[in-house]
């Protein structure tokens with residue numbers, strides 16, 4: 001199985017990154033996608049991705065860090081997208097998106113998100129979309145870019161929202177959220193759209209699973225998310241693993 005959203009490049013893993021990946025492989029992981037967050041970290045991200053078979057990366061400016069970004073960072077992003085056009089490991093744009101729970105001006109986030117969508121269209125790349133309290137604005141913007149596909153990372157929301165993302169050509173990233181009792185609405189939304197539109201992800205080191213709150217999350221825990229999905233869909237973990245890997249390949253390795 002593939003962890004479609006894992007920040008293994010973050011400092012939290014500096015002390016034991018190779019060991020974490022060996023442990024994850026022992027649990028059945030074959031690959032992961034490292035999302036971009038800040039221009040200053042792109043070269044570090046690329047070097048981690050190049051070191052390991054099965055690792056892929058995306059380039060983008062995460063909404064959380066936009067107060068520290070400048071227009072030069074957007075130019076750097078565009079230039080690097082240009083320069084990496086023949087790099088088979090650079091498979092997406094992101095993560096980008098809208099987070100209306102943080103102290104970054106919505107107007108700035110909307111502008112930068114739209115710039116990412118324009119780049120996705122231009123370079124014909126899928127986008128990794130971060131959301132929080134922003135489904136309506138994201139869906140509204142995606143309508144303006146009908147050719148752009150991607151994934152709604154760490155999806156949580158209603159069946160209505162899930163179905164609209166799928167109609168817009170997007171997959172839903174399924175992470176630790178579904179391991180919590182209270183996530184009924186999200187679990188029902190996943191059932192409503194069906195397995196062929198879902199990807200597995202940990203968002204490590206963030207988004208700890210139920211029972212592991214306060215601890216560093218890790219790609220080693222991906223099989224536990226797959227197991228919850230297997231129970232939800234009344235299928236074997238193997239078939240969840242196969243289907244979500246197919247989905248990953250269809251979206252990102254096209």
Ligand SMILES: [Zn+2]
Pocket residue numbers: 005007035095203
């Ligand atoms: Zn992330």
